[in-house]
Structure formats: C-alpha cells, structure tokens
Amino acid sequence: MNQSWKSSAAISIGVAIFFYVTQIRGENPTLFEAVSLTLFMFAIAFLTMRITARLVEGSMKRWGPKPKAPPPPPGPAVIAPTSERIEHNRRRRDRRRERR
16 A cells, blocks of 8 residues: 555656656757756656655544454353353253253
C-alpha cells in the first residue's frame, strides 16, 4: 500500500525520460533547456506521487478498514460445571446414554 520514495524516484525517472523522448527531443532545444525541462518533469512526477501516497495512506488510516481485535486469551483448562446440581446432570446424561 505504501509506496517508498525509491520506487517513486524510479518511476519519476522513467516519466522524465519518456517526457524527454516524446516532447523535448523533437524541438531541438539547447542543452540547458532540455536538462531543466526534464528535471522539472521529474520533480513534478516525484512530488505528485509522494503527495498522493501520503493522502492515500492518511485516508486509509482514517476511513479504511480497522484492524481486527486480537483473539481473547485461552480460558481455563478445567470447565466449571454449569449447574449446582451435579448429581442431577449426571443422572440425565446416564439416561440419555441408555436410550441410545
């Protein structure tokens, strides 16, 4: 989700080179014009990607899916009886077993 500045710089270099090849090279500009326009295009692309990455990250933190709560710790190993009438529960279980 989060784009690093290294990948932003690499993509911006590609955009600047593409801009140079398609737009500037055909006009026969001076060396200074070609370099300055290519660097300007690099800066525009780089800053746009960084600002967009920050905006997306901020909006995802605010409105995106919330992290899930951690699972509760495991309960006790011994299960407590659900009733105070232990003998009654035992007899009922025994009757169920006999019916099967």
